[in-house]
Amino acid sequence: GENVEQHPSTLSVQEGDSAVIKCTYSDSASNYFPWYKQELGKRPQLIIDIRSNVGEKKDQRIAVTLNKTAKHFSLHITETQPEDSAVYFCAAPNSGSARQLTFGSGTQLTVLP
């Protein structure tokens, strides 16, 4: 199956700075890479995703980049705000079953005021 590694496990930034979270995957056939955000005490929710036919996707202050050759993808948050504080999970399709996702171990992002 797919193996997804996520770094760093914790990240603290000053409000207004940028934050970058990186993930690597093992299956070169993977073609869909979502990012989920889980605020404290709440359920994970999809915030952005990218398919393997594009290298970058943006949605306001968040963007995801994909390097298929190196098999890694990253989440970029610019002009961070306190409400960006949360746990972020990356994921990739399980090579054994396209219906499944394999999740990274999560990154706790703290935005300091």
Add this chain to the structure above:
Amino acid sequence: DVKVTQSSRYLVKRTGEKVFLECVQDMDHENMFWYRQDPGLGLRLIYFSYDVKMKEKGDIPEGYSVSREKKERFSLILESASTNQTSMYLCASSFSRGLEQYFGPGTRLTVT
């Protein structure tokens, strides 16, 4: 708006008890999933189901079983709860060929 609900937010059980966690979705999704969330380990798949009465093992199925008698409902069963099953349990659902998963609010299970 997709809604995935779980039967309990918090549950405390004793070692050896049989535990049922229930999940219901109202979007006619074919796929349903049970995950376990532990700090530093992310979301680990226990079981998933892609149709009524169908189930497949995930990465950590030992000590768990599942039941899907109706399309909208997916139950996770701990036959004999143990302290190492203390965790947050998250249910999710998705369309048959869709990859976006919609999560429930989670059940915090404590086994004493």
